[in-house]
Amino acid sequence: xxTLLLIRHGLTAATGHTLSGWTPGVHxxxxxxxxxxxxxxxxxxxxxxxxxxxxxxxxxxxxxxxCGGRPLELTVDERLGEVRYGDWTGRDLKALAREPLWRIxxxxxxxxxxxxxxxxxxxxxxxVDAVRDWNGRVEERATWALCSHGDVIKAILADALGMHLxxxxxxxxxxxxxxxxxxxxxxxxxxxxxxxxxDVSDLLPGKQRRRRTSDAVVGGGAGGAA
Numbered sequence: 001x002x003t004l005l006l007i008r009h010g011l012t013a014a015t016g017h018t019l020s021g022w023t024p025g026v027h028x029x030x031x032x033x034x035x036x037x038x039x040x041x042x043x044x045x046x047x048x049x050x051x052x053x054x055x056x057x058x059x060x061x062x063x064x065x066x067c068g069g070r071p072l073e074l075t076v077d078e079r080l081g082e083v084r085y086g087d088w089t090g091r092d093l094k095a096l097a098r099e100p101l102w103r104i105x106x107x108x109x110x111x112x113x114x115x116x117x118x119x120x121x122x123x124x125x126x127x128v129d130a131v132r133d134w135n136g137r138v139e140e141r142a143t144w145a146l147c148s149h150g151d152v153i154k155a156i157l158a159d160a161l162g163m164h165l166x167x168x169x170x171x172x173x174x175x176x177x178x179x180x181x182x183x184x185x186x187x188x189x190x191x192x193x194x195x196x197x198x199d200v201s202d203l204l205p206g207k208q209r210r211r212r213t214s215d216a217v218v219g220g221g222a223g224g225a226a
Contacts, residue, residue, distance in 0.1 A: 001135060001140060001182070001183035001184050001185060002049075002135050002138050002139070002140065002141070002142045002143065002144055002182075002183055003142070003143040003144075003180065003181070003182045003183070003203070004131060004135070004143075004144060004145070004146065004180065004181045004182075004183065005043070005046075005048075005143065005144070005145040005146070005178060005179075005180055005203075006145075006146055006148070006153045006156060006157070006173075006178070006179040006180070006181065007039065007062065007063070007066060007145060007146065007147045007148075007176075007177070007178055008147075008148065008149065008150055008153055008173050008174065008175055008176065008177050009028070009032070009036075009054075009056075009058040009059045009061075009062040009147060009148075009149065009175060009176075010028045010031070010032025010033060010034075010035040010036045010058070010061075010062050010065075010175050010176040011028065011029055011031040011032035011035060011175045011176065012026050012027060012028055012029055012032055012058050013029050014026055015032075015175055016093070017092065017093060018090060018091070018092060018093065019085055019088050019089060019090065019091055019092075019093060019096060020058075020082070020089070020090070021082055021083065021084065021085040021088070021089035021090070021117075022056065022081065022082055022084060022085075022089065023089055023090055024056075024057070025057065026056065026057060026058050027057050027058060027061060028058055028061045028062060028065075032058070032061075032062070032175065032176065033061070033065060035062075035175065035176030035196075036061070036062040036063075036064075036065035036066050036176060037065050037066075037068075038176075038197075039066050039176060039178060040065055040066040040067065040068045041068075042178075042197075042200050043066065043145075043178075043200060043203075044068070045204060046143060046200060046203045046204060047143060047205065048070070048072055048143055048144055048145050049138040049139060049142035049143060049144045050072075050075065050134060050137070050138055050142075050144040050145070051063055051066075051067060051072055051073075051074050051075065051144065051145045051146070051147070052074075052075050052076075052077045052080060052130070052134055052144070052145070052146045052147075053074050053075070053076055053077070053080065053146065053147045053148075054076075054077075054078075054080045054081045054082060054147065054148045054149060054152070055076045055077075055078055055081055056081060056082060056149075059080075059147045059148060059149070060074065060076070060147075062147050062176070063145075063147040066145070066147070077130050077134075077146075079126040079127060079129060079130035080127060080130050080146055080147075080148040080152060081148075081149075081152075082148075082149040082151075082152065083114070083117070083118065083120065083123045083149070083151050083152070084114065084117040084118040084123075085114045085117045086114040086115050086116030086117025086118070087114070087115040087116040087117070088114055088115070088117065089117075101114075101115075105120070105169075106169055107166075108166055109121075109165055109166055109168060109169060110164065110165040110166050120151070120155070120165065121165055123151065123152065123155060124155035124156075124158070124159065124165055124168075127148070127152045127155055127156050128155070128156060128159045130146075131146070131156055134146075135183055143203065150173050150175075151168075153173045153179060154168045154169075154171045154173055155168055156181070157171050157173075157179060157181070157190060157193060158171060159188075160181045160183075160188035160190050161188075161190055162187075171193065171194075172194055173193070173194050174194055174196055176196060177194045177195060177196050178192065178195040178196075178200075179192060179193045179194060179195065180192045180195075180203070
């Protein structure tokens with residue numbers, strides 16, 4: 001089964017201040033562009049079968065910088081777009097933190113539905129559906145990438161970890177970070193999360209083959225029973 005690279009878009013002027021959501025015209029700032037280029041340099045030797053992106057500008061700009069000169073088409077998939085925050089879109093985060101719904105989002109996100117927007121559980125469903133769909137489109141041993149948003153990536157990671165959505169706030173994903181999931185017939189393996197500068201040589205094709213063989217041996221027992 002394929003290996004998935006999950007990339008959060010780089011920094012924008014609104015990051016940490018405003019809930020941008022699907023607001024058009026939110027672009028990477030100089031810091032975000034530098035993050036994307038740095039990640040692209042680290043991943044230069046890793047072959048990618050596909051690169052799928054959120055339709056929002058900050059993700060498309062990040063993906064383009066990561067790709068660099070690769071002859072690889074970026075494919076937009078709306079299922080990987082940001083949470084539809086509805087009436088909360090564009091509002092100041094400090095003000096939103098005083099809303100009663102904020103506590104539900106932090107403690108019981110599976111019950112959270114944004115006024116005029118979507119429920120977090122629906123966001124997770126569409127994002128995980130997109131991942132499974134693309135896993136079926138690429139070759140079995142392929143590595144592919146997606147560029148999306150913090151909550152979307154956290155929801156995908158929570159699914160791979162077997163975590164209930166109510167626990168996904170325990171996962172932290174920085175702007176410009178890399179997370180990796182290897183999907184196998186047995187289970188997904190989350191091999192890194194929120195990586196902002198680590199070695200990526202384990203993602204090269206030769207290392208991938210050796211690791212898959214190791215997983216088959218380790219996972220060969222029935223639930224680890226003696």
